[in-house]
Amino acid sequence: MKRDIKSRLELFRVSGELKSGRQLAEELEHDQSDHLFPGEGREAETAFGRCYMRELKFPLEHRHGDRMLGGILHCCGSNLALPTRNSNLESFDPCKALFLDIETTGLAGGTGTWAFLIGVGRVEQDFFLLRQYFLRRPAEERAILNHFSSLAAAFPTLITFNGKLFDLPLIQTRQLLSGFKQTEPDLHLDLLHCARLLWKNRLQSRSLRSLEESLLGLSRYDDISGAEIPTVYFDFLRRGKTDQLKIVFRHNVLDILSMVTLLERIALLGGGNCIEHPAEALALGRLCLSAGRTAEGLSYLKKAATKNSASLSVEASLELARCLKREGSWPEAVSIWQQIVANETANLTAYVELAKFYEHRARDYRPAFELTTRALELSGKARNQISGGELSQVALHHRLKRLKSKLRKTGDQITGSALDPVDFNRALPAKVITNSSSSAPELSSGRLSGLNGEPAADA
Numbered sequence: 168m169k170r171d172i173k174s175r176l177e178l179f180r181v182s183g184e185l186k187s188g189r190q191l192a193e194e195l196e197h198d199q200s201d202h203l204f205p206g207e208g209r210e211a212e213t214a215f216g217r218c219y220m221r222e223l224k225f226p227l228e229h230r231h232g233d234r235m236l237g238g239i240l241h242c243c244g245s246n247l248a249l250p251t252r253n254s255n256l257e258s259f260d261p262c263k264a265l266f267l268d269i270e271t272t273g274l275a276g277g278t279g280t281w282a283f284l285i286g287v288g289r290v291e292q293d294f295f296l297l298r299q300y301f302l303r304r305p306a307e308e309r310a311i312l313n314h315f316s317s318l319a320a321a322f323p324t325l326i327t328f329n330g331k332l333f334d335l336p337l338i339q340t341r342q343l344l345s346g347f348k349q350t351e352p353d354l355h356l357d358l359l360h361c362a363r364l365l366w367k368n369r370l371q372s373r374s375l376r377s378l379e380e381s382l383l384g385l386s387r388y389d390d391i392s393g394a395e396i397p398t399v400y401f402d403f404l405r406r407g408k409t410d411q412l413k414i415v416f417r418h419n420v421l422d423i424l425s426m427v428t429l430l431e432r433i434a435l436l437g438g439g440n441c442i443e444h445p446a447e448a449l450a451l452g453r454l455c456l457s458a459g460r461t462a463e464g465l466s467y468l469k470k471a472a473t474k475n476s477a478s479l480s481v482e483a484s485l486e487l488a489r490c491l492k493r494e495g496s497w498p499e500a501v502s503i504w505q506q507i508v509a510n511e512t513a514n515l516t517a518y519v520e521l522a523k524f525y526e527h528r529a530r531d532y533r534p535a536f537e538l539t540t541r542a543l544e545l546s547g548k549a550r551n552q553i554s555g556g557e558l559s560q561v562a563l564h565h566r567l568k569r570l571k572s573k574l575r576k577t578g579d580q581i582t583g584s585a586l587d588p589v590d591f592n593r594a595l596p597a598k599v600i601t602n603s604s605s606s607a608p609e610l611s612s613g614r615l616s617g618l619n620g621e622p623a624a625d626a
Contacts, residue, residue, distance in 0.1 A: 276340070327356075368482070
């Protein structure tokens with residue numbers, strides 16, 4: 168009887184009517200994969216088993232937001248070197264760059280976090296090829312990492328958004344745990360770093376979503392937050408749910424396509440084009456100065472200083488004056504500080520810089536004393552008082568005490584209000600200030616006055 172049952176079971180196994188648990192699980196995964204994206208998904212054989220991937224092709228004329236994907240073909244390495252502060256990007260070739268974005272089982276990283284969706288994109292002939300490696304079950308991780316690692320090794324440049332801190336380190340951790348060589352690109356362009364440098368003064372948030380809405384002309388709908396994504400994946404593993412998982416795939420696609428158009432936007436700005444806001448001119452000015460491109464830097468700062476944005480105009484003017492001071496162009500620097508003070512700004516820097524000038528270079532202690540007194544008064548009214556440095560109340564009190572002593576030595580008595588009107592455009596010693604043909608930029612609230620009381624020429 169037992170022998171008869173065994174023989175019948177064997178016949179069922181041979182015929183395929185009776186399947187093992189492993190066979191049933193593999194068939195279920197195959198059915199789920201086909202159900203996810205019919206016609207788009209495929210399996211690839213590796214030395215570590217099969218891995219599942221989905222591939223999408225976008226023509227370079229495809230419009231994502233208000234830009235086409237093909238715009239990255241015109242991204243010049245010299246234009247990217249400035250906003251990335253990396254001269255090695257001079258050799259950048261968009262056709263040899265790999266875009267990377269991953270979705271994970273946790274946002275904190277660490278050895279217990281899986282990258283269950285690895286999205287990569289690259290230019291391929293006349294289209295943009297986007298591939299998504301999907302971890303259908305944990306046992307397929309080595310197969311996916313093996314296939315991804317081979318692909319990534321062929322590209323010298325990796326482009327990510329916050330990938331230096333999150334995406335690449337997490338993948339490297341998974342590669343290390345699986346016994347693979349870690350991915351180490353020759354160049355890693357992290358677009359988040361560029362966004363922080365270029366749009367810090369323009370946008371409150373430099374998240375990819377914020378950049379899409381503010382710069383790229385894209386508004387997402389029916390999207391999912393990063394915090395929800397791990398739960399969606401675990402629901403797939405435990406219950407086979409795929410509805411929300413499809414939204415995660417779409418989220419990953421949009422992230423990668425947005426990185427493509429953001430790269431073009433950064434390259435345009437790095438080349439001095441598409442400047443839409445004074446904050447961008449200010450950022451470019453600072454980047455040029457730090458790169459030793461002084462003439463360009465001054466030009467950008469002057470543009471930022473003349474725009475109708477009061478706070479940015481003051482910030483750009485102070486940056487410009489700081490640079491002029493380093494270059495020894497005192498007439499222009501003093502003219503800028505005077506105009507900021509004349510506009511009754513609450514910014515202490517102009518008062519202190521002008522006080523330092525009058526004390527140490529012009530040797531005129533009375534205006535230096537009154538400027539310091541005014542700075543101290545403004546500091547007392549400020550909500551967030553500066554705790555250290557030359558703008559702190561301690562430093563201002565020390566400066567005021569020193570100036571009082573110098574005034575007594577010169578016989579200049581301090582009587583009445585310390586804020587009695589003083590002509591800060593008074594004639595200064597010829598050895599300190601001489602007439603200059605160069606001009607200072609206009610501020611948004613009025614034209615800068617020259618040292619002789621005459622309006623400065625247009626910038």
